[in-house]
Amino acid sequence: MTPLRPHARSGPPLSRRHLLAGTAALLGGAFAAPALAGCSSTAAASGITDISYWHLLSGGDGITMATLVADVEKKLGDVSVKQTVLAWGAPYYTKLAMASAGGRAPDLAIMHASRVTGWAPGGLLDPWDLDLLAEFDVTEDTFKPRIWEKGFTDGRLYSVALDSHPFITFFNTDIADKAGVLTSDGTLIETSTPDEFVDMALEMQAVTGQHGLSWGYLNDGAQLWRLFYTLYRQHGADMVLETGKPAEYDEDAALESLKFMTRLVDGKIAAKNGDINNGIAEFAGQKSGMLFSGVWELRTMQDAGIPFDATIIPTLYGTPAVYADSHTFVLPHQSNPDETKRRAAYEFMATLLKGSIDWAGAGHIPAYLPVIEDPAYDELIPQAHYANAADLINYDPPAWFTGSGSDFQTYFLDAIQGVMLGSTTPEAGFTSFITRINTLLAKPNPVTA
Known part of the structure; x- marks a missing residue:
């Protein structure tokens, strides 16, 4: 084996599970997301905090995510989540980047961990507040080291993993x-x-x-x-x-x-x-x-x-x-975030993580350690048979592309x-x-x- 050295020689197509019915309508829906700052009087009056959530999960994954969101809404009681589902790959990331740069970003979004490196330095994402995460029991010791560390760019946490999918x-x-x-x-x-x-x-x-x-x-x-x-x-x-x-x-x-x-x-x-x-x-x-x-x-x-x-x-x-790779939660950049909505996004995300054993039903390995350490996870076969992959995962080499x-x-x-x-x-x-x-x-x- 030769040592590492410089060498001056010299996005995948959509798979069948990623295709969405009515893609054009869903893409157009991205621009229907409301502006983020202010305009929370309706929520305050009703006692319900509305947050917007974008992701690229379709097919069986999309159905599972919708169920998880409904379960979290029921547990919290005072948070309502509007989901916007966009086509996997370039359509999703293009729309999310445009929304973040144009001041119409959602309160919360899903990104692949491997994409965060190219986004965080450009100000398209806001970092997570470690102290506020800790209030909701989301801390370094609740994740595998490789998965937690992948969320950091330039010393700040920009993504919190939902899973690893090896x-x-x-x-x-x-x-x-x-x-x-x-x-x-x-x-x-x-x-x-x-x-x-x-x-x-x-x-x-x-x-x-x-x-x-x-x-x-x-x-x-x-x-x-x-x-x-x-x-x-x-x-x-x-x-x-x-x-x-x-x-x-x-x-x-x-x-x-x-x-x-x-x-x-x-x-x-x-x-x-x-x-x-x-x-x-x-x-x-x-x-x-x-x-x-x-x-x-x-x-x-x-x-x-x-x-x-x-x-x-x-x-x-x-x-x-x-x-x-990992599906991760990110905070798309907001120049003047509504603090009530932002706190609700933290609470929603943390609650979903804690209930993510149902996400394992889709095959993914939950990232939140208390879930996979629960005896109930051992009963999921064959998921429990490859859970050790979370210790061995290798993400794409980090680069903006x-x-x-x-x-x-x-x-x-x-x-x-x-x-x-x-x-x-x-x-x-x-x-x-x-x-x-x-x-x-x-x-x-x-x-x-």
């Missing part, structure tokens, strides 16, 4: 049992090297007659990046993207990770050129033994009625690591899809990616420029 392994317990790769306690046999994992996948392929592993990458930079960054970080390698300087990375770890990924898509272990929707359908149809995807596919597999379990991605290169819903993963797709298809070498593909990243690093954060 990239994991789903596996069919019947197929694994028939393939002889299931232990007596129902877990997959340990694989600690690439060769051991390949052998296990081939044993499953012998049972299914189709593939041992389902994983889709075609036209999907998010899927490519999630697996690559998991394997890359398992080498113990870091990636530093600092504005004004060339990227620092471990080239040997990157190339080895890419070569292993191409080894998987041989048409036998996994499909040569499949996309994630085909991969999900294949696993749900019991035509493969494993699936690499995010925890958000849990409900899909439950609905399919197949025998399955889930675990973290096997550690194949020595260092336990998984790619993940990285993070879920950004173009960063699309740049990775542009450079690396040809590697997976065999039309270019890992060396050429990764050099192309780094060249593009270095071009971005040479530019200032447009939010702060």
Whole structure:
């Protein structure tokens, strides 16, 4: 493995779970959010504080969130929450940025933890007050260290995590049992090297007659990046993207990770050129033994009625690591916030965190430690079987252009899809990616420029 060094060579598409009915109407609704300062006389007269809340959670996640919001409103009694749901990815972040910059921001919003780095320095977010959070039992010791620390930028807390949602392994317990790769306690046999994992996948392929592993990458930079960054970080390698300087990375770890990924898509272990929707359908149809995807596919597999379990991605290169992101609560910037509404936003957020065991039903790992330490969480299967991923998560390398819903993963797709298809070498593909990243690093954060 080569050491970290500068190297001067050189947003994912929407998945089916993120598509919203009536997107145009929902996007237009963003501009219906009321101005934030003043105008609270109606709330004061009724004894109810109205707060506005934006998020990008749709499908099953959206239904779960709506239920959680209703539960919090019932518990508090004096807070009414108006939800605005926008399309996942660029539409959401564009609208939220415009609202924050234009003085029409909501009282509270959801952002991916990986996006906060690019927003906080430009004044689009207000920091959380640690003392006020503590009044509502939200403190450092109620979160895993990696998750709590990710909320800080320049020494101030700008995001409070609702969850972590890692990239994991789903596996069919019947197929694994028939393939002889299931232990007596129902877990997959340990694989600690690439060769051991390949052998296990081939044993499953012998049972299914189709593939041992389902994983889709075609036209999907998010899927490519999630697996690559998991394997890359398992080498113990870091990636530093600092504005004004060339990227620092471990080239040997990157190339080895890419070569292993191409080894998987041989048409036998996994499909040569499949996309994630085909991969999900294949696993749900019991035509493969494993699936690499995010925890958000849990409900899909439950609905399919197949025998399955889930675990973290096997550690194949020595260092336990998984790619993940978090849904986090942020305070979009307000130049003159209504203090009653702001306090209500704190109380609403904290109360939702404390009741987030229902959020675990969607597959996500709740970030609030008292929830996952409750014995009730141990009864959630398979969620409890991959809860340890919260100790191993790795967010995108911080930079103004990285993070879920950004173009960063699309740049990775542009450079690396040809590697997976065999039309270019890992060396050429990764050099192309780094060249593009270095071009971005040479530019200032447009939010702060």
